[in-house]
Amino acid sequence: MNTELEHSFVGLLEENQNIVHKICRLYTNNQDAHNDLFQEITIQLWKAFPNFRGDSKFSTWMYRVGLNTAITLYRKSKRTIHTQEFDNLQHKIKAEPYDDTEEQQLKLMYDAVHQLNDIEKALVFLYLEDKNYAEISETLGISEVNARVKMNRVKTKLKTILNP
Amino acid sequence: MDELDILKKDWQSSQKVFQQKSSKDFYIMLHKKSSSIVKTLLYISIAELVFWICLNTIPLFSSDSYKEQLNMVYKNDFVFYAITVISYAIILLFVYLLYQTYKTISATDNVKKLMENILKTRKIIKYYVIYNLAVGFIAMVVGSYYGIVNNPEIATDFNNFNQAQVIITFCLIAVFTLLFVGLIWLFYRIIYGILLRRLNKNYKELAKLEV
Incomplete structure (x- = not known):
């Protein structure tokens, strides 16, 4: 019942x-x-x-x-099943003949985000959900300054993954 | 435009791409069993408590020779009872501490706090195992000493040993016991290492930020 x-x-x-x-x-x-x-x-x-x-x-x-x-x-x-390696392989194949269509770019972005660690994914998630740094720091239990610093590092990391 | 902002645009517009669950699906899910790490830790800690309590108690009731040996060791009843009471008090203390820390684990805490509380629980189980291994080690060494001294056959041989031989014998007993205890500890570390690898990694990642 x-x-x-x-x-x-x-x-x-x-x-x-x-x-x-x-x-x-x-x-x-x-x-x-x-x-x-x-x-x-x-x-x-x-x-x-x-x-x-x-x-x-x-x-x-x-x-x-x-x-x-x-x-x-x-x-x-x-x-x-871990498909991480499969994703990476796909990413490498697709990265060479780089196609600038938005859909292609989005697919690469999602693949790149999947390569981040658990904490970085959480930061990305809250960022994508349009949460401000006060909310991000409160949810994760870290200071606001550190949330900002970490977020910038995540952005740089994503850039590196996308443009090796 | 930042790469993440491109993703953000898509993210916020993709409201309908997920296969929506119906309320019926949710009612079914509510009654499924959780497979969370906290539950696993809880089962392990209960198993640890039961295992060590059994290991300490069963021989007392099932083996007469063990009881006799104990009587030889504790010639004084008071010492025997005092040790028994203290050891059960310590077990109760661990049960209480475990219960208290389990109660603090809440999924509504922030991510770091939740990890800290889970690791605290793991620490209490660790201390409990260290305590048992230490007591086991002392009991084995002391027990074998009294076993040798009080066993007429071995005691006669033992009396013929010179001092160096006696010391070597006890050193050997101590080393083998230590090795045995070390093996159990290693086994224990491996189990928890595997179980909490991800949690430890994520906690370090968060803690690193706060330095």
């Missing part, structure tokens, strides 16, 4: 599910892994939901729990 709490949780989650999808997109490389991480984030959100007091937006609260799950709590299941 579904309780009232479940109903309100599922309603909010269904509405905001793209946040979870986006985190999965950055942290996984295939559909199976995407679904696995999606499920774990949902479980962690549900477990933490009784403590959600509504003093922040549901979406903001989701960023925290979602990133915590992707970076720290989630243990990759056996089904998860």
Whole structure:
């Protein structure tokens, strides 16, 4: 039997599910892994939901729990296949006859982001979600200055990956 | 235009590209089991507690010779009971500390705090294992000393040893025990090393920023 709490949780989650999808997109490389991480984030959100007091937006609260799950709590299941090397190979092949169409560039960008480490991905994610440095530093637990410094390093790293 | 800004534009416009889950999917997911690292650590720490408690307690009830040996070592009942009470108090203290740190682990903390709390739990389990290995080491060395002294057959041979031989014998016992304890420690380090490799790496990455 579904309780009232479940109903309100599922309603909010269904509405905001793209946040979870986006985190999965950055942290996984295939559909199976995407679904696995999606499920774990949902479980962690549900477990933490009784403590959600509504003093922040549901979406903001989701960023925290979602990133915590992707970076720290989630243990990759056996089904998860690493396609990192495959991606790199693809990247190398495509990088040579460089095509400047936007779609091509986006594909390369996503591949490059996949090569970043977990913390760098979190910074990129929050940046893409248009979060300011105060929010980024609060979510990660680092100072605002360091969030800025790190973000600049990530940008440089991405440039290096894209233009070796 | 910055590369990331190109991505940002696409990112914010790609709202509908994901296969949307229905509320029915979510209801099913809520009742699935979590496979989080915290759960794994919790199971391991319970297993550690149970394992060491069994190792210390079962021989006491199942082996008469062990009991006799203990009686020889602890000629004084008071010492025996005092040691038993202290060792169980220490176990209870560890259970309490573990419970307290598990309670602080929350997915709504910031990323760094969450990692710190998980690592704190791992530290308590580590101290618990170190404590058990140290006690095990002392018990093995002291136990074998009393075993030798109180065993009539070995004691006769032992009386014929000169001082150097006695020292060498005990050194050998100590070295082998240490080796044995070291092996268990290594095994333990490898398990946690594998389990927490990613967490440690990410924590170092975040901590590095704060120097």
